[in-house]
Each structure stands twice: as C-alpha cells, then as structure tokens.
Amino acid sequence: MDKQKLRILRSLFGNYRKVGEEFLFSCPFCKHHKPKLSVNLDKGAKCWVCGWATPNLYRLVRKFGNFEQRQEWKSFTNEIDINTFSEDLFGDLQEEPAPQTVDLPREFVSLANKNLPITSAMARSYLRSRGVTREDILRWKIGYCPSGEYKERVVVPSFNGDGYSNYFIARSYGREWPKYKNPPTARDIIFNELYIDWDQDLVIVEGVFDAIVAGPNAVPLLGSTIRESSKLFQEIVRHDTPIYVALDVDAEKKAMRLVRLLLQYDMEVYKVDISDHGATDVGEMSKEEFMQIKSGTPAINNDSYLLHKTTAI
Numbered sequence: 001m002d003k004q005k006l007r008i009l010r011s012l013f014g015n016y017r018k019v020g021e022e023f024l025f026s027c028p029f030c031k032h033h034k035p036k037l038s039v040n041l042d043k044g045a046k047c048w049v050c051g052w053a054t055p056n057l058y059r060l061v062r063k064f065g066n067f068e069q070r071q072e073w074k075s076f077t078n079e080i081d082i083n084t085f086s087e088d089l090f091g092d093l094q095e096e097p098a099p100q101t102v103d104l105p106r107e108f109v110s111l112a113n114k115n116l117p118i119t120s121a122m123a124r125s126y127l128r129s130r131g132v133t134r135e136d137i138l139r140w141k142i143g144y145c146p147s148g149e150y151k152e153r154v155v156v157p158s159f160n161g162d163g164y165s166n167y168f169i170a171r172s173y174g175r176e177w178p179k180y181k182n183p184p185t186a187r188d189i190i191f192n193e194l195y196i197d198w199d200q201d202l203v204i205v206e207g208v209f210d211a212i213v214a215g216p217n218a219v220p221l222l223g224s225t226i227r228e229s230s231k232l233f234q235e236i237v238r239h240d241t242p243i244y245v246a247l248d249v250d251a252e253k254k255a256m257r258l259v260r261l262l263l264q265y266d267m268e269v270y271k272v273d274i275s276d277h278g279a280t281d282v283g284e285m286s287k288e289e290f291m292q293i294k295s296g297t298p299a300i301n302n303d304s305y306l307l308h309k310t311t312a313i
C-alpha cells in the first residue's frame, strides 16, 4: 500500500528523496527549488519552508489529483469524506506553546557598561585570557555575577527572536565549581537567535566560547544533539542556510551525524577540520586562525561524506 501511495504522490509532485521514514517532495505550495515537503505516509506532510502541514495526506491528493487518483487513494486508505471534512476545519488549529523565557541572575552586572565596579576585574581578566575582546563583550552582552547563586561567574545571555532572554551560560572564573552552571530549563532553544542571520553562513559549534571565536554568525549546541525536531534544524532547513560544522575534535561522530542529516535535506554543508591545527576545540584558536581554516574548507557532497566517514573510523 505504501508503494501505491508513493506512486500516486510521485505522479503528482515528481521524484522524491527518501530520508529515514520520510519522503521529501517538491512543495506544490511555495514551489521552493529544493524538495522541502516532508511526507510521512502514516503521519502526514509538512513543508519546511512555507510551513504548510496536514496530518491527512488525502488533502494533497484531493487538491492536486484527478478523480481516478482520488478514488484509488481512498480505496486503500478507507478514508471517508466526513473525516477529511472535520480535519479541514479543525486540523490546523493547534495551539503554539508559549516560548520559554528565563530571567538573568539578579546579581548580573553587564560588562558593557562604562564604569565598572572593582569586582569586575577578575571577570575581565578571565575573558581576556580566553581571547574575548571588548567588541565581543558588547556584541554578546557578556556580564558577570559578583555574588549570589552564580557568584564569580561570567554570564553570557541568550535572546530569543523576540529579544527576551531565554537561556544563559555561567562560567566560573574563580574557584566556584562546577565550571559551568546553567539555568535548569529546556535546552531546545537557538542560542542568541536574535542575532543570527539565516541568509549568511552559519557556524555550528559546541560551546559559547567557541561561538565567540567562530562568530558573529555562530550558534553553540551546548551539549545537545540536533534532530529533525530541533528548532535549530527546522530554521536551518527553512532558510536553506549554508552550514559549517565545527564541533570539538572528540565529537567526531556527533559531527558526522549532523553532516549526514544536513546532506539528507540537501543543505550546503562544510565540515571545518580543526584537529590539523593542534586544537581540540574552536575556543582554543584565534579568530584569524579559525577564519583561515573555514575559508579553505570545501563543501561536502555525498561522495566526500563517505570518505570522511571511512577515515573517521
């Protein structure tokens, strides 16, 4: 039955690309030049670009198919029209969950201020030792906490697309342990989405200090894994953003999984190899070094992906 369904969909929308359980077709609504309509034969369809979605594939067949195709589809799905009718009315009425926001620590002092208190000296010297410049501090809105729960930590806040803080990382610069203490909230956020330019190359790194080196258009994963359901992945596919993967040297498998996922969605993807330069993560490099390696990195296609994969074993 799946084969028959696919045959009908192919006659309507042309060839498809198989990704796991899903099939990528050209979207008949936004007509993006790449296959962006993701079809799951059991769960429905969704376009990554224009957002058109339905849990009921028959809607596609009814709209774009001829009488025979519609009859045939119905014959093996046993769908009755009344279902389609009520789904049409109510199917798209899903409530968006309220976006996650997080208050910055009460003791947060911005290092972007002109007159800084004496307690800021250690935080500033720590940042200097990591190569973070005054310009970086302004751009990333970096601050610190002299006291409180996040005492003696440099704080880098994240802002969502509407400008509300939705996460932060707090890195110890003194004796506080553990090194990182972050708010206990879900991590399916896009760190500093507010500042991301989806039309430019985007570098994906592991940590915030890596992002500061690789940036300004860089996003840290903060230990999370990108899946198709991740907000970051959805935005990347929606905007067709060219991606540079520059994860830590010891995260090779994670990096290759990400590369493969991006290739499956026909994205332009580059893998920045920092191991050749003796670094274990981007944060250890200078901005100039990173920029130089990045600009010399060729795009990965399916052939070079296999080569990478075999040499990574």
Ligand SMILES: [Zn+2]
Residues within 6 Å of the ligand: 027, 028, 029, 030, 031, 032, 036, 037, 047, 048, 049, 050, 051, 052
């Ligand atoms: Zn579309």
